[in-house]
Amino acid sequence: MAAASRLEVRNLTRIFDGKTVVDDASFEVRAGEVACLLGPSGCGKSTTLRMIAGVDMQDSGQILVDGSVICGAGTRVPPERRGIGLMFQDFALFPHLSVADNVAFGLKGGARANRNRVAELLDQVHLTRHRDSYPHALSGGEQQRVALARALAPRPSIMLMDEPFSGLDERLRDGIRDETLAILKDAGAAVLLVTHEPHEAMRMADQILLMRDGRIVQRGAPYNIYNAPVDRAAAAFFSDINILVGTVQGALTKTPFGDFLAPGVPDGREVEIVIRPQHLKIDFHRNGHGPVPTAENGTAAHGTVVRARFLGRDSLVEFRMDYDGSVLNATVPGVFLPKPDTTMWLMLRRDRVFVFPRG
């Protein structure tokens, strides 16, 4: 077990050429927790990680470990004394060193203790039989495991990982993510993992830190971030979305799918009603009659299939809606693939709808 540590950043800001790329970011990663810094390319994730690692320096703000400042306010602990393990996208293995020597690289103990530690780690990542191989002779997944073992060898109390799975074959990734997560949990370090893939963050994270334009715009458990996004862009980051636009009257917005509450939004203001494709329900056209309205699904609206694509487990069906000609996308079970020009009824899972004031 690593000595348990808590990583905290307070008001971290970094400016490059007059552009603020990390903007007043504050967050905390507890010992044993995996936090994923998630956001689109260029939003400042790697820069944040580099400052915590100590290879870049913030313009303002502080980095703390267990409540003590390691960088900021006149203090700057050098990278090698921060007790932080690093793992990067390209694994950065030493090509001229064997697997065992790569793993041993950062160890400072006596030869015997180091040998034992390397053996323990190689066993943990299932690479004992490759201990004398060189990196070029290993698959991508094996190289990833060597890099993980090397980063964990000195028992860092904090681990920083920058897109550690992106170099891997898509089919292998989920398995390797799960194995890595088990090893990290076992090590007990505070883990900050950078990724631009929502799927990866949902699978790995105890806490997601959603970043946009250098700012942390939302933080929370994957379930909460997915089911209660702070704005339309946060909702759209995790899946395709449909948007209905309406105007508020008396804290309500009328739509063809029924009325939706828009608490706190003044009358006359436009709102966007956001719904994920999997939360649209479809029903057959029964001689012009639609399904009976319910509290759960609201009122049905009428639309025509434009096209339907079979995606395996699901089908994605595109509808043109009668009420204004707009297009809505619905995800339905893959056993179902309606033909173009079929007319159908659509309903919304009312509890899964998000209402945001329009930008």
Ligand SMILES: Nc1ncnc2c1ncn2[C@@H]1O[C@H](COP(=O)(O)OP(=O)(O)OP(=O)(O)O)[C@@H](O)[C@H]1O
């Ligand atoms: N040393 C630097 N000098 C100038 N600009 C930089 C420097 N490092 C990063 N940037 C800029 O800062 C912004 C944030 O970069 P960063 O690498 O942190 O983003 P990211 O979210 O990790 O993106 P990606 O996933 O593509 O790596 C980018 O616009 C980048 O061009």
